[in-house]
Amino acid sequence: MEFAARIEQWQLKQPFVIARERMTTLPLVHLRISAEGAEGHGEAAGVDYDGETPDSMVRAITAYLQGRSSPPTRREVLADLPAGGTRNAIDCALWDWEAKRERLSAATLAGLGPLKVLRTAYTLSLADPESMARAIKLAPPDAVLKLKLGGGDGRDVDRVAAVRGAAPGRRMIVDVNQGWTLEELNAAAPHLADMGVELIEQPLPAGRDAQLAGYHGTVALCADESFNTFADLDRMAAYQVLNIKLDKCGGLTAALALADAALARGYQLFVGSMLGTSLGMAPAFLVGQRCAYVDLDGPLLLAGDRDHPMQFDGAMLHAPPQELWG
Numbered sequence: 217m218e219f220a221a222r223i224e225q226w227q228l229k230q231p232f233v234i235a236r237e238r239m240t241t242l243p244l245v246h247l248r249i250s251a252e253g254a255e256g257h258g259e260a261a262g263v264d265y266d267g268e269t270p271d272s273m274v275r276a277i278t279a280y281l282q283g284r285s286s287p288p289t290r291r292e293v294l295a296d297l298p299a300g301g302t303r304n305a306i307d308c309a310l311w312d313w314e315a316k317r318e319r320l321s322a323a324t325l326a327g328l329g330p331l332k333v334l335r336t337a338y339t340l341s342l343a344d345p346e347s348m349a350r351a352i353k354l355a356p357p358d359a360v361l362k363l364k365l366g367g368g369d370g371r372d373v374d375r376v377a378a379v380r381g382a383a384p385g386r387r388m389i390v391d392v393n394q395g396w397t398l399e400e401l402n403a404a405a406p407h408l409a410d411m412g413v414e415l416i417e418q419p420l421p422a423g424r425d426a427q428l429a430g431y432h433g434t435v436a437l438c439a440d441e442s443f444n445t446f447a448d449l450d451r452m453a454a455y456q457v458l459n460i461k462l463d464k465c466g467g468l469t470a471a472l473a474l475a476d477a478a479l480a481r482g483y484q485l486f487v488g489s490m491l492g493t494s495l496g497m498a499p500a501f502l503v504g505q506r507c508a509y510v511d512l513d514g515p516l517l518l519a520g521d522r523d524h525p526m527q528f529d530g531a532m533l534h535a536p537p538q539e540l541w542g
Contacts, residue, residue: 256313307467366395405433
């Protein structure tokens with residue numbers, strides 16, 4: 217077995233701004249695994265708010281894979297490594313490697329039927345209301361608009377109103393990235409409902425989910441930073457929708473099992489990402505087959521993409537070509 221893990225820097229078309237950070241370039245870890253005449257690729261951004269960095273992921277990947285004569289099984293990786301970007305990169309590279317070795321699609325290996333085209337959301341970065349309204353011109357006309365909120369300046373409802381005024385017929389969801397208090401959530405929710413917002417993602421900081429028992433609004437709530445692995449399922453009673461990201465849960469193997477468990481408990485699912493190229497979106501596309509909400513717009517936000525990228529027809533995302541992944 218041979219492998220190579222490297223850090224890449226991908227330029228964003230526009231600065232990407234959320235409640236906790238601003239980015240102009242996106243660092244990603246790329247992993248290649250080669251064995252038995254087949255080659256698999258995986259990508260991870262990691263979970264920055266849990267302390268993961270590209271450097272730490274490359275070190276962890278190298279420590280786990282070096283010295284092996286053959287690739288580990290996905291089951292071994294799931295048992296040996298904690299959830300996070302390191303496991304995601306290895307797991308997704310193994311899915312790709314196994315699919316190419318067996319000459320089967322990853323969807324077939326996952327037990328999925330024919331893959332359907334998915335409608336992705338398009339993210340509007342946090343900015344002043346007028347700038348967010350102008351940014352609609354960058355979004356595909358058929359995309360669900362996902363507004364980043366949590367500005368801390370009392371203008372979040374104004375941001376939504378400005379976008380709604382510029383896009384009166386569009387579906388909208390908002391993502392607060394842990395940026396509100398319960399009082400701010402309850403104050404904003406009636407206005408968001410009046411403007412047709414379908415979903416409020418992660419309004420409160422992770423770890424304060426119990427406070428949501430005091431939420432009085434009618435707009436559905438989605439857990440993101442609060443929901444990472446199976447261990448979090450028992451604490452999600454205040455939410456109606458759960459956001460599964462491969463970097464958070466640690467790969468496609470874990471994501472598919474987590475989706476099954478969440479659906480069995482009656483939750484709707486949201487598939488998202490920590491941003492990435494088509495290589496990062498490709499395995500998440502399989503999870504998206506089970507989701508009510510899809511946010512895999514990473515390639516649309518980048519200045520460039522991988523060779524053999526995933527195809528977007530407006531906001532409609534097609535299955536990855538086998539030359540890319542799976």
